[in-house]
Amino acid sequence: MQFAKTIKFGADGRGTARIGSLLAIGALLFAASTSNGYAQEIDSATKAHAQRLAIGVCGSCHGSEGRSQIPKYPRLAGQNAKYLAAQLRAFKGQTRGDPDAVGYMWGMAGNLDEPVIDALGEYYAAQRPAPGIPGNPTLVAQGQQIYQSGVPDKGVPACASCHGPDAHGTAEFPRLAGQHSQYLIKQLSSFSNNMRNQPVMHVVAQDLSQAQLKAVAEFLQAQP
């Protein structure tokens, strides 16, 4: 397994200039990582097969229609299709290396056909997202501050600048609203230790303290 090398910034890389650089690089990297060459129309048989897979196989962990009740497994309902398809390709290609990806998803996605991957992305994107789960108000408020404004003195940009003001994501960036905080914290840890290969998120996660990670995750889990 190959992990990406950490992006190194110079001593003067903190502050506003660094935030701008991160955002620009992030946009480029996410666009590259989530683009694919399988944008053609998905036929009805493939859609039906994907629906069957989603309900009969994926649903055992990710919940009925992708609204997982188990915090270990991410909620997929309402997630953007391109992001989901990119993750399935990363599992299939064994390039996403966080522990649950290796233990569960490498095998699960290993035999998925390319059109089915796209159809699964579209299936989940079309599902009604799960409602947020209310959290500790103090933590939620702290998390909201970080999400909306970042941590300027650490050079951490506002999460909202990529993931959207309502955390619903965009065509390229994943939806985070309503996601299980346990899952979010694990992903941020995996970005931080490079088990999940995403250079921009690596830098962001590395610069946040455990308390800040928890606050952001708590805020996001509570969002509708």
Place this chain on the structure above:
Amino acid sequence: MSGFRIDVRLTSLATLGALAIYLAGSTAAWAVPSFARQTGMACEACHTVYPELTHFGRAFKANGYVLDNLKQLRDVDARKQELLELSQMPPLSIMVQASYTQLSKSLPDLSQAGVNGLAQNGTAELPQQLSLFYAGKIAPHLGGFIQLTYANDSGTFSIDNTDLRYANMKVLPNEHSLVYGVSLNNNPTVQDLYNSTPAFGFPYAASNAAVSPLAGTQIDGALAQNVAGLTAYLWWNESLYAEFGVYRSAVQGATNSITGAAGPLDGTTSNVISGTAPYWRVAYEYNRGPHSIELGAYGLDVGLYPGGTPSSPQPLSGPDNHFSDVAGDLQYQYLGDQHLVSVAATYIDETMHLDASYAAGAVQQSHNDLKTWRVATTYYYRRMIGGTLGFFSTTGSTDAGLYPSCPAPTEGSPPCAGVVTSANNRPETKGWIAEVNYLPWLNTKFSVQYTKYNDFNGGGNNYDGAGRSASDNNTLYFLIWFSY
């Protein structure tokens, strides 16, 4: 703690039979790496720690063991109907258990009649058990779990737990799933999804060199590997489960006395099911956060002709011995990333109408009953180190035929060895099992298990009428268990 049989003529034979069946039923099974190779997923997807299933493991089993992520060798006809779907890797596994068993007090040495002595204490078994499995997909909706086991005590290979199943899934209009399937299996509850029922319940491995109690209900392993059952099941939304089926005798090693062929069974075979035995099961599972809870009930209604042996046949006709088993079960699981907790409990109530044995004078009363409780709580840290504390209890009515005491001494005959007798003709067996496990890898387990008996075959001190105490049967058991 399972397995007794009734023989209308020779209660000592019944005792030996019970012991043999207990030992056969106690062979462990089960999580097999061929499933992991087939799905490409690590053991932890389907198991907390093998063999206990997670929700995903239950779904994999209910769906017929067919989920695969391997390249397939395929064939289709002109209508795109699948004719063949073979994994390029056969789903084969091997399991080895090696053990050492130490009783609190060794057993009497019967090798020389009339000589007071004790057998060597401490039984080393390498292997205690070696199993070969075909476990995985056979065809698109057909899968199997077939276990062939060499056991140290028998010194032979024989068929062990087997579960062949067809399963399919329908997407309902509200996007809920309905899994439906059929299981052909050889042990009631081996097909079940929960670890609170007997076949895959705690203890997952037990010594076959320890002393087994006389009493156990039919559904608790007494019929294992000597029946064939066909059951159909539904699993709605992966939460509500219902199953119904029937079992019929399929005795291993039995031959027809005229043709020498495998059947039909005749009076030279003992404990043959009269017709078919209905089995039923309902369960409801609720998952919320890291918590999963299941509440269920199951049962078996079986009539057994006592039958006989080649040297002492008895016709398979007339009254039978009827056993009605009704059971409840509960399973709770907490699945965190670091900490895993499970609780599994079952209560089995057996009502016996032993008309055949009563008519033959082999039991004191035609109506008897047994009640078995088992509760086990398990904790694991990071699936690596953990343990289980379990309580077991079997109680029931008194009967000198079912739970015989030592025969009256006669001139010139050796003293009664006891051990598998009951001085008060009662079945009470109660105690605790404590187990500590270490798994350096997910497919390798080192265990130390201690079984403590408060009562055994009806009592504590001198339970057998030959001076042995229940605590003498306390068992220390070391086990190395790995699968590949």
